[in-house]
Amino acid sequence: MRNIYLIIAKQIVEEAGKIIKEARETNTFSYEFKDDETPISNIDQQVQDYMAKRLRDSFDIQVMGEEQCGEVDTSKPYWAIDPIDGTWAFITHENTAAINLSLIENNEVIVGIVYNPFTNEFFQTEKGARSYIGMLTLPLRENKTVAVVNFKPERYHPIVKSLNQLFKEDKVKKLTSIGGSITYSMCMVAKGAYSNYIAYFPKSANPWDLSAACLIIRNAGGFVTDLEGCEIDPIGHQGYIVASANEKARDDFLAMINPLLEGQTSE
Numbered sequence: 150m151r152n153i154y155l156i157i158a159k160q161i162v163e164e165a166g167k168i169i170k171e172a173r174e175t176n177t178f179s180y181e182f183k184d185d186e187t188p189i190s191n192i193d194q195q196v197q198d199y200m201a202k203r204l205r206d207s208f209d210i211q212v213m214g215e216e217q218c219g220e221v222d223t224s225k226p227y228w229a230i231d232p233i234d235g236t237w238a239f240i241t242h243e244n245t246a247a248i249n250l251s252l253i254e255n256n257e258v259i260v261g262i263v264y265n266p267f268t269n270e271f272f273q274t275e276k277g278a279r280s281y282i283g284m285l286t287l288p289l290r291e292n293k294t295v296a297v298v299n300f301k302p303e304r305y306h307p308i309v310k311s312l313n314q315l316f317k318e319d320k321v322k323k324l325t326s327i328g329g330s331i332t333y334s335m336c337m338v339a340k341g342a343y344s345n346y347i348a349y350f351p352k353s354a355n356p357w358d359l360s361a362a363c364l365i366i367r368n369a370g371g372f373v374t375d376l377e378g379c380e381i382d383p384i385g386h387q388g389y390i391v392a393s394a395n396e397k398a399r400d401d402f403l404a405m406i407n408p409l410l411e412g413q414t415s416e
Contacts, residue, residue: 152275154208154252155260158228159273161203162248165196166266169233173242173267180240188236189216196232200250204228210252215357226254229356231332234263238329244268245329247336251360258383261361263332272336272365280339280368287369290341292394295402297323299334301348308347311409320405335362338392339369345402346392353387360384366392372399376407 172178172192180190194216201212211221214230221227231249233239239246244267252260263272272287274280280287298321300308316324325343327334334346339362350358363373363383372393373381378400381390391406393399 152260152278155262155273155275157207158204158250158252158260158262159271161200161207162250162262162264163271164203165200165232165248166264168192168196168199169239169246169248170266173239178240180236188240190233190236190240192239193232193236196248197230200230200232200248201228204230213356215355223253223256223356226252226259227356228252229360231357234332234358235328235330243329245327245333247330247333249330249332249357249361251356251364253356253360253384256384258360258364261364263330263336263361263365265330265333270333270336270340272339272362274365274368276364278368280365282336282340287339287365288341288371288394292341292344292398295321295344295398295405297321297325297343297345298402299325299327299337299343299346301328301331301334301346302326303349307410308349311406312347314409315405332359332362335359335373335392336365338394339366339371341394344394344398347389347402347406349389350387353385356384359386359390362392370395372396374399374403376403376410378403 178190178192180188197214197216211227213221229251234249235246247265250262259276315321360383376389
């Protein structure tokens with residue numbers, strides 16, 4: 150992969166990761182809660198400011214981000230940044246936070262990067278290419294069955310009850326809930342650690358939320374769909390997402406989970 154955008158963006162993301170890791174290792178960060186009751190740390194803003202400046206200095210391309218970065222003209226190419234996806238994990242010293250960076254043009258993801266600075270797992274891809282973790286092509290292993298399912302626990306949707314039933318019936322060999330970054334969990338599907346991952350977006354996703362991980366999974370031979378098996382909009386999806394390692398893992402999991410969720414609505 151010799152895409153100059155990807156090469157330079159990779160350097161910027163790695164530098165940003167050092168800021169995050171140092172702040173956590175020295176415990177020199179503070180945080181507060183936003184209106185939606187999710188936390189934001191001072192490092193979120195610091196990292197976004199750093200990445201935005203470096204991207205603008207390197208490319209004549211707009212930048213948008215989660216933390217007060219201003220609006221962009223989406224009819225033109227733009228970078229989308231989530232400086233710390235999984236801020237809860239960051240502030241509670243879990244190792245499941247990540248940096249998301251996408252280059253988006255004409256509503257298509259051109260470059261996708263997800264980086265966990267605590268595990269040093271660097272997932273990357275570009276349009277029309279394969280996905281990689283470091284120098285290794287993804288997936289690292291094939292998931293032939295619905296073996297390991299990861300999920301984001303939800304208060305208002307019956308994911309937990311339904312998945313537990315599948316586990317009790319031995320239809321899912323291992324059930325786990327890894328908190329922190331949704332995109333990191335999605336990339337673990339691309340890696341081959343999980344056969345499937347399921348989560349729910351009660352509001353429309355933002356361009357920095359899912360876009361990088363969606364391209365990484367798809368270029369690794371996987372799928373990111375809704376419960377009907379339709380590919381989601383990686384820039385603005387709302388509702389359930391199911392990330393699957395391959396076509397068989399997708400079809401088998403949807404056939405299992407849909408009858409359990411059918412007719413159940415949010416409270």
